[in-house]
Amino acid sequence: MDFNIDATLKDMLAAIEGKLSADWAKIKDIATGFFNDSKLRLQTLAEARINNEISDNFLQKRLADEKNLQQANFDTLKIIAKSDAQQAINAAFDVLEGAIKKAISI
Amino acid sequence: MRMKLFPLAILLLFSVGCKVTYVPDYDASIEQQIVETAKANDKIYIELLAADTGKRDYKIYEPEYLDVEADIHSIQLMNEARKNNTDMLDIINRLDSTFNELRIEHKAAPPKNMEISIDQMYMKGFWKALLLAEQGLPHTLPAK
Numbered sequence: 001m002d003f004n005i006d007a008t009l010k011d012m013l014a015a016i017e018g019k020l021s022a023d024w025a026k027i028k029d030i031a032t033g034f035f036n037d038s039k040l041r042l043q044t045l046a047e048a049r050i051n052n053e054i055s056d057n058f059l060q061k062r063l064a065d066e067k068n069l070q071q072a073n074f075d076t077l078k079i080i081a082k083s084d085a086q087q088a089i090n091a092a093f094d095v096l097e098g099a100i101k102k103a104i105s106i
Numbered sequence: 107m108r109m110k111l112f113p114l115a116i117l118l119l120f121s122v123g124c125k126v127t128y129v130p131d132y133d134a135s136i137e138q139q140i141v142e143t144a145k146a147n148d149k150i151y152i153e154l155l156a157a158d159t160g161k162r163d164y165k166i167y168e169p170e171y172l173d174v175e176a177d178i179h180s181i182q183l184m185n186e187a188r189k190n191n192t193d194m195l196d197i198i199n200r201l202d203s204t205f206n207e208l209r210i211e212h213k214a215a216p217p218k219n220m221e222i223s224i225d226q227m228y229m230k231g232f233w234k235a236l237l238l239a240e241q242g243l244p245h246t247l248p249a250k
Binding site for chain 1: 125127128129194196197200201203204218219220221223227231234235236238239242243244
């Protein structure tokens with residue numbers, strides 16, 4: 001029975017690192033997209049109020065909606081981060097499972 | 107030695123065989139329903155912008171609003187049936203409450219062009235958050 005814990009842990013870490021580095025770029029892109037969308041909405045609201053196209057009351061309501069939407073965007077990023085962490089951990093455990101199977105020759 | 111370690115290895119194998127689960131799996135049918143309902147919601151604003159200001163009474167658009175609301179509730183129900191799904195339900199609840207708030211505002215008074223465009227932007231933002239969340243869930247391969 002040949003089971004090298006050091007080599008297995010190294011392989012597990014490599015699996016996690018490979019998954020998370022690719023996913024970090026994806027999360028960053030989505031967060032940047034959310035930020036740009038928010039900027040555009042706030043810019044539109046400000047210009048519309050200055051040009052008297054919307055009332056103060058309407059502006060206040062949409063600013064409250066903006067807070068609500070920011071929270072929804074944060075939830076989206078949380079879901080994607082959790083999903084990526086889940087896949088990275090499971091990939092690492094797949095490596096461990098493979099090493100154990102190999103050691104006991106299943 | 108090999109005989110002594112074998113049960114331990116089997117035990118380890120069973121424990122690592124269990125997958126960790128923080129979020130539900132991606133569901134193509136839910137993604138499709140999100141895309142279709144977002145489109146139906148957006149269509150209300152496109153129609154409002156295309157209509158003359160005198161033809162923006164809530165009653166004209168009520169059937170479309172009710173269809174979209176029923177579809178939002180259907181998406182909500184499908185998500186309530188999934189495990190580890192608190193964050194997704196939070197997005198849907200925020201989308202639903204904003205949709206209803208804007209509908210009630212329309213009911214109170216026909217909206218002006220700029221108000222329609224702004225409301226359209228906000229609803230699109232909520233739909234985008236929900237769609238990206240669904241697409242971000244783990245895409246597990248079907249069992250062979």
